[in-house]
């Protein structure tokens with residue numbers, strides 16, 4: 177019985193499954209026009225049930241968030257029964273598995289990764305988003321061994337801006353801030369800083385600062401905010417973890433201060449640069465030229481269509497051509513016009 181025709185197969189050659197989670201399956205695929213590898217996250221609407229709004233939240237967030245350490249969304253396709261999200265290919269898998277495989281990371285390697293994490297989180301905060309589920313399972317390694325933040329299904333974009341209090345309790349308990357599990361109103365940015373503190377601890381220790389099989393006991397440990405300090409941690413890294421894992425969010429370091437903390441800026445002349453390397457309004461000339469030939473449009477018309485950012489095959493073709501160019505490959509569409 178042939179696979180039922182899926183609109184995705186008009187643009188991508190689907191390959192094997194590379195991951196399957198709660199209500200999603202992720203398949204490796206090749207973009208037909210450029211030959212570029214992508215990851216296609218396939219969700220069944222019926223299986224999603226009450227979680228369907230989370231997918232819409234994730235799609236809207238990922239359309240807005242374009243950053244070198246945020247997993248890129250290229251295209252969204254929807255049928256009566258399925259939602260397909262075409263995403264950046266991250267063959268290094270989850271940071272979680274990388275830490276487990278190495279037991280724990282040397283401080284220098286943890287610093288390189290943590291700079292990328294802080295850069296991604298500082299960027300999404302400036303765009304008005306809080307992630308609210310930061311953990312090593314939601315950080316993937318791309319083919320150049322750089323981190324990409326995924327899973328914006330629990331993110332929040334408070335209507336009143338990042339100073340607006342949130343109240344929904346979400347995320348993974350071991351990484352959740354005390355104020356969040358307490359049920360108090362909280363600021364997404366402050367809760368994300370706590371989760372990054374737990375993340376940094378996990379990177380350099382290989383285990384969690386607050387852990388217990390019993391959720392109630394775990395919550396008590398988080399609210400107490402006491403954790404072991406292994407002797408292999410340097411004084412600077414202990415200081416950073418300490419200011420991030422402050423139980424009182426008002427005593428906790430904020431993201432702006434984090435960007436210039438001595439442990440993070442060690443050996444650098446300036447604070448961590450969190451700005452995106454992509455620019456929304458500048459469209460690459462070579463990509464426009466190649467696409468205008470293939471789609472038989474004038475360059476001006478092609479530019480206008482690209483700038484609609486519909487997250488259709490045009491958006492995907494543009495970003496994937498740009499990827500090719502950035503990797504030093506010819507900025508070419510492989511299929512004749």
Ligand SMILES: O=C(Nc1ccc2c(c1)CCNCC2)c1ccc(Br)cc1
Nearest residue numbers: 194202215263264265266267268269326
């Ligand atoms: O690209 C992804 N995963 C991936 C791709 C290739 C490989 C892996 C993961 C690891 C498993 N071995 C094969 C290599 C990927 C990208 C975005 C999201 Br969301 C989820 C997964």
